[in-house]
Amino acid sequence: MNHAITLTVNGVVREVTVPGRRLLSDCLRHDLGLTGTHVGCEHGVCGACTVLLDGEPVRSCLTFAVTVDGHEITTVEGLASGGGLSPVQRAFSECHGLQCGFCTPGFLCTVTAFLRENPAPDHEEVVEAISGNLCRCTGYQNIVKAVHRAAEIQAEEAG
Amino acid sequence: MKPPPFDYHGPVTLDEALGVLAETGPDGKVLAGGQSLIPLLNMRLAAPAHLVDINRLPGLDTIEAGPGGVRVGALARHAAVERSAAAAAVQPLLGQALRLVAHPVIRNRGTVVGSLVHADPSAEMPAVLALLGGSVRLARRGGEREVPAEEFFTGPMESALLPGEMAVSAFFPALPGRSGTAFRELARRHGDYAMAGVAAAVTLDDDFRIAAARVACVSVGPVPVVVDVTAACGPRPAASVDWDAVAAAVLDRIEPEADIHATAEYRRHLTGVLAVRALRDAAREASEDPEASDASDASEASEASEGEEGA
Numbered sequence: 001m002n003h004a005i006t007l008t009v010n011g012v013v014r015e016v017t018v019p020g021r022r023l024l025s026d027c028l029r030h031d032l033g034l035t036g037t038h039v040g041c042e043h044g045v046c047g048a049c050t051v052l053l054d055g056e057p058v059r060s061c062l063t064f065a066v067t068v069d070g071h072e073i074t075t076v077e078g079l080a081s082g083g084g085l086s087p088v089q090r091a092f093s094e095c096h097g098l099q100c101g102f103c104t105p106g107f108l109c110t111v112t113a114f115l116r117e118n119p120a121p122d123h124e125e126v127v128e129a130i131s132g133n134l135c136r137c138t139g140y141q142n143i144v145k146a147v148h149r150a151a152e153i154q155a156e157e158a159g
Numbered sequence: 160m161k162p163p164p165f166d167y168h169g170p171v172t173l174d175e176a177l178g179v180l181a182e183t184g185p186d187g188k189v190l191a192g193g194q195s196l197i198p199l200l201n202m203r204l205a206a207p208a209h210l211v212d213i214n215r216l217p218g219l220d221t222i223e224a225g226p227g228g229v230r231v232g233a234l235a236r237h238a239a240v241e242r243s244a245a246a247a248a249v250q251p252l253l254g255q256a257l258r259l260v261a262h263p264v265i266r267n268r269g270t271v272v273g274s275l276v277h278a279d280p281s282a283e284m285p286a287v288l289a290l291l292g293g294s295v296r297l298a299r300r301g302g303e304r305e306v307p308a309e310e311f312f313t314g315p316m317e318s319a320l321l322p323g324e325m326a327v328s329a330f331f332p333a334l335p336g337r338s339g340t341a342f343r344e345l346a347r348r349h350g351d352y353a354m355a356g357v358a359a360a361v362t363l364d365d366d367f368r369i370a371a372a373r374v375a376c377v378s379v380g381p382v383p384v385v386v387d388v389t390a391a392c393g394p395r396p397a398a399s400v401d402w403d404a405v406a407a408a409v410l411d412r413i414e415p416e417a418d419i420h421a422t423a424e425y426r427r428h429l430t431g432v433l434a435v436r437a438l439r440d441a442a443r444e445a446s447e448d449p450e451a452s453d454a455s456d457a458s459e460a461s462e463a464s465e466g467e468e469g470a
């Protein structure tokens with residue numbers, strides 16, 4: 001049985017018809033063509049599929065699209081505003097916080113929400129915040145640096 | 160992989176949800192946070208014919224903290240309960256344990272009640288409910304029952320929930336004044352299910368001697384294993400307890416199994432070490448309990464209000 005649902009994705013209202021078992025990750029990638037959200041494990045472990053649901057980071061591979069009918073989703077495509085990269089994106093670029101980039105959309109969404117809640121985190125807090133995101137390339141050091149740098153950029157821009 | 164097909168139901172009232180569950184019986188399954196169920200579907204380890212999504216039901220995302228304890232509704236997410244200052248003031252073990260459940264992002268969706276019904280013997284919240292002697296409220300079309308923790312967990316991933324029933328809330332009792340709690344565990348990686356873990360609750364008497372002490376151990380049996388160690392601890396102050404004897408009393412009661420993460424012997428060893436650490440932390444917290452000066456009043460107050468906790 002198919003279900004007609006409406007999602008507000010990156011500020012745009014999108015209508016789509018999906019079967020009940022359609023994962024939000026697949027709905028975004030296949031039905032809506034937003035392939036920035038990556039899919040690694042499909043059981044909640046790798047974090048590559050993390051998106052923001054009403055501003056909160058969630059695993060899109062552990063969410064049915066039909067469950068979030070009527071809600072707001074932000075994907076990596078929606079983090080930048082006004083043509084420029086967001087502070088978190090700029091920090092990852094500056095600090096070389098990625099190599100192949102497969103894990104990056106999940107990190108960017110997770111870190112964006114984390115810094116909103118905790119704008120000046122210490123090392124332990126950063127490591128815990130990204131503990132649910134796996135990266136096969138970087139060894140995490142530059143990712144941790146990028147999170148601190150993003151906090152700095154945000155503070156500079158606010159101040 | 161992708162989930163197998165199922166009929167999706169998105170009820171908007173509790174009555175409607177209970178109606179669908181009554182009609183679908185053993186073929187129907189509740190979908191709450193999906194953080195355990197959807198991995199099982201994706202891995203094709205479960206294939207329910209009907210999924211009843213309770214995420215639209217109103218009034219279930221409640222966290223009601225009263226002097227007698229905390230009642231958590233079926234849609235209260237781990238993260239909301241973890242952050243609730245009111246819940247922490249009444250039963251600090253909730254937050255202590257929830258910080259160890261998965262990762263923050265999983266906690267944004269997963270529910271405390273879902274974790275109880277899922278009844279994984281490695282999970283933290285079933286151990287917390289068992290340690291505190293809490294209960295789960297199950298609703299079905301035309302009725303409700305409150306099942307105490309010791310009857311609720313019936314086996315690995317098995318609870319007393321019957322076909323047609325839905326868990327609507329769980330109750331975590333408060334402890335008397337001059338009590339403390341702690342949760343200690345060890346996992347291979349941060350956020351993983353623990354190889355071993357121990358929740359502890361300690362109550363001191365007016366002379367700061369241990370008057371009651373209990374632990375609940377995870378990952379060492381088919382259900383959380385609760386051990387009363389009051390006799391081995393008390394009535395002595397924490398500093399003069401024979402902790403080796405306390406660890407031995409806990410180890411007497413557990414029969415861990417080996418798996419890919421740890422041998423049975425290693426789990427036993429960890430459980431003994433973690434039990435002592437958790438009990439000592441809990442005893443320290445009890446000695447700092449702000450209600451300690453007024454312990455007898457506080458425990459009377461919490462008993463008197465037990466009946467009103469759901470209000």
Ligand SMILES: Cc1cc2nc3c(=O)[nH]c(=O)nc-3n(C[C@H](O)[C@H](O)[C@H](O)COP(=O)(O)OP(=O)(O)OC[C@H]3O[C@@H](n4cnc5c(N)ncnc54)[C@H](O)[C@@H]3O)c2cc1C
Nearest residue numbers: 044189191192193194195196261269270273274282326351
């Ligand atoms: C990567 C990862 C790591 C994790 N690590 C941990 C961990 O360390 N510790 C831990 O405890 N958990 C862990 N979890 C599981 C997580 O805590 C889940 O949120 C929780 O176990 C289930 O809650 P849920 O709301 O997501 O339930 P769901 O996945 O929706 O449901 C789980 C089961 O309970 C049933 N159910 C749920 N709610 C109800 C209800 N109200 N009435 C009747 N039946 C119901 C469902 O039918 C299903 O059988 C982890 C999950 C992931 C993906």
Ligand code: FES
Nearest residue numbers: 040041042047061
């Ligand atoms: S794809 Fe969702 S967590 Fe790995």
Ligand code: FES
Nearest residue numbers: 099101135136137
């Ligand atoms: S950059 Fe390749 S997985 Fe992280």
